[in-house]
Amino acid sequence: MAFNTGAALMDALVLSVVSEESTYGYKITQDVRSVMDVSESALYPVLRRLQKDGCLETYDREFAGRNRRYYSITEKGVDQLEEYRAQWRAYAQKVDRVLFGGIDDE
């Protein structure tokens, strides 16, 4: 993708993916990477930080004879996600106005 997108967008995407359904690191990585061009190794620090900030929490489940760590969103994470959604909407509208509203409107 030609557009640069900031780290905050990645936080927002991770929170959004996890808010849909508690899930594990590999799945989150694939979901975020389906819309954003980031390296696979960029996701772990984001998950770790969101967890430390209290936006995500983890629990372990056994799957196919091994452990799978699930991430789920906390109340704080939901608030944070709402904040990101509002900011993204405002930002996207501003970008749209400039990209599509300008010169052709005469």
Place this chain on the structure above:
Amino acid sequence: MNKSEFLAQLAQQLRGLPDEERDEALSYYSEYLDEAGEENEEAAIEELGGPETVARIIRANTAQPGAAKAQAANAGQTAQTPPPPRADDPFAAHAQPVYTSPAPQPEAARTRTPVWVWVLVGVLLIPVGVGLIGAVFGLIGGVIGVIVSLIGAGVGSVFAGAVLLLKGVLMLASYPAGALYTLGGGLLAVGLGLAMTAAGIWIVAKGVPFLKKYICLAIDWIKRKVREWR
């Protein structure tokens, strides 16, 4: 490289981090590679960028008071600067290859071309620029000339045709054959003249809004570039 080699090297690279951080990271990546599946292990490790990249990114994100001492002990490790304050609009941040913090990198931190390079390039490009500007004006002048002459020739032709028609009518009684010839020529001239005038006006009518749009776009683009450079 297989999973156990990757994890061993990653553990090696993460020495000096608090045990908790290291264990977390190792178990995360152990699970991650399990999810990728044994047959995709190597491809997944490649996608991750190898243990060095993974370790570097983890280290860059674990720069906090508790880890500072451990990091300092690790010779050759570059000092971590605290993340800059979050801007009002976090989405406006530029993407960073390593996600050190969700805040934008300060402008000054980006490598910028020194001013003197731009000045030098500017001076060297003056002859080319003068030529280009001349070419652009020449082209515009040429187009305007063609349009004006088209309309001028059209109007002139209409007048000439009208004169021929008048003459033809006057000749009709005395010299009918010549008169018909003159009338025909007159009609032809009027027709051609009208067509040329119409073509000229059509070009102006279509071309002016078109040009206006692109000139506006070009000015806009230049303004944006100037703003980016500042």
